[in-house]
Amino acid sequence: MPGTEAVTTPAGASGDAGPTDQDVAPRGPGAFDDHKPPSAELVADCVHCGFCLPSCPTYVLWGEEMDSPRGRIYLMNEGLGGEPLTDSMVGHFDACLGCMACVTACPSGVQYDRLIEDTRAQVERRHERSRADKALREGIFALFPYPRRLKAAHGPLRLYQRTGLPSVLRRSGLLDRLSPTLSAMEGLAPNLGRPEPVLERTSARGTRRGVVGMLLGCVQREFFPGVNAATARVLAAEGFDVIAPRSQGCCGALSSHNGREEEAKRFARALIEEFETAGIDALVVNSAGCGSAMKDYVHLFSDEPEWVERAEAMSAKVRDVAEFLVEVGPVADRQPLDVTIAYHDACHLAHAQQIRQQPRQLLRGIPGLELKEIAEGELCCGSAGIYNILNPEPARELGDRKAGNVMATGAEMLVTANPGCLMQVASSIERAGGRMALAHTVEVLDASIRGLSPADLGVR
Structure with a gap:
């Protein structure tokens, strides 16, 4: 666990209540510069009640106050008050998975997602990391x-x-x-299957209901091409022309979630330009982390008046594929699929986008399919973008914990909505000696619409 020894624990941290008497200090020459520091007003929203603690993966693992959301908010307040950005302080910010489970758990509506993202951008600009x-x-x-x-x-x-x-x-x-x-x-590293390229335009089947754009992504496109192919087929089966330019690039999610603000903006600008004149009704995304970042383009460009309106118009069109399919309603027939599924909530879908029931509704609409819930379902699997590479040991602990809960359901297949989750949980299940089919939500829908069997979904 990153350095805890140099941080002064706030009053009350050893019990259930956090620092209840800490006023938000005025920002001085401390940890943060003047470009989008964590908002003092948002910091002040935290009443230190502790409801976030059981939902926070790092607090669950280590029980350390400064590795909880309210502890990190306390450190942000210290930085706003003039404290320097020390290695120890950065260690606690880096240890956060950014899963946003605390946002769901918080009764006060604290925007921890906004706070940690702005803090990480400050860290990347102002903190000197080790060479390694x-x-x-x-x-x-x-x-x-x-x-x-x-x-x-x-x-x-x-x-x-x-x-x-x-x-x-x-x-x-x-x-x-x-x-x-x-x-x-x-x-x-996933086992590479056969390439399944998506056409730049896939025509609707039956009566056309509209035109949608489709994000191809980076890891999704190259390591899970079957997910994109299934997405295009399902959208077409539901009556939509699908526009998926091969020239599109990264949406900027990975950069944005890791504090690389200018890099994220560069990727986002290119993607906005790619789709804003495409004549689409919606921009459909099948990767939870990507959709979360794209819906937040307005904040990314909040300091650029010439881009903020374009960003807002694009964000308004972004829909997760499950969210979109429930909004428009099904027209394609579902064929029976006799399989027992455990559904894993990807954090950036359930917590960042508040999309939980839509994937379940789609899966329950498939005849013969049985859906099982996973114990500690709100707890992150440890993937968290690149967290499992930067922090492999806690990520492995969380992955193994998730794998145990998944296998305890007795389900034949694990279904989720994010490529990082698929890789992380697959690795953990294999390490535990298990073997389970894994699929994206849209792959299961595609199999049902096409009349395939569960075996056709394969094992990763």
Whole structure:
């Protein structure tokens, strides 16, 4: 767990109540500069009641006040009051998964999502990271937001997977001993299936009900192409022309969620320009983290008057695929699919976008399908974008905990709505010696509409 020794714990932190007498101090020359510091008004909304504590993954793991939402808000207040941005303070901010479960749990409506994102942007501008940490982050952001670069990695990855080395390395534990980070990256790599390219325009089947754009994404496009192909088929079956330009790039979610503000803006501008003249009724997204960031473009561009209206117009069209399908209602017939499913709420769908019932409603609409709930369903699986690479040990703990709860349902298949969750939980289930089919919500719908069997969904 990142450094806790140098942080002064607020009064009452050892009990159920946090610092109840801490007024928001005026911002001075401390941890933050004048460009979008965490808002003092939003900090003041926290009444330190502690309702967030059981929902916070790092607090559940470690029981440390400063690794809870209210503890981090206390540190933000200290920074606003003039305290410097120390390594210890940054360690607590970095330890946050950004899962936003605390936002759901908070009875006072504290916008912790806004606070942590603005704080992370400050950290990236003002804090000097170690050479190793900086190199790892630069490597990640030189690869993952670029679909073409991810595609170029297919060849080496396929060759590696065919050699049998993955199972040897995992059994030996060698990578764990050499580098937990490398071990995490190796364990998360999905088995590459056959390419399933999506047409730039897929025509509606039957009566056309409208025209939608479709985000192809980065990791989704290159590592889970079947999800995009299924999304296009389902939308077409439901009567929509689907526009999916191959030239589209990253939406900026990964950069935005990790404090790389200018990089996020660059990606977002390009995506807005790609779709704003496409004549679409909605922009459908099948990755929870991407949809969450795209719906928040207004805040990303809040300091740029020339872009904020364009960002707002684009965000207003963004819909998660489950959200969109429930809004428009089904027209395509569902064929029976005899399978027992455990549904995992991706954090950026359930907590950041407040979309919980729509995926369940769609799945329950499939004849023969039985849906089971997962214990501790609100607790993050540990993926959290790139958290499982930057913080492999707590991510593994959370992944193993999630895998245990998933397997305890006795379900044949795990279904979720985010590529990171699929990779994380698949890795944890394999590590536990289990074997389970995994699929995106839209893949299950596609199988039902096409009259396929559960076996056709495969095992990752």
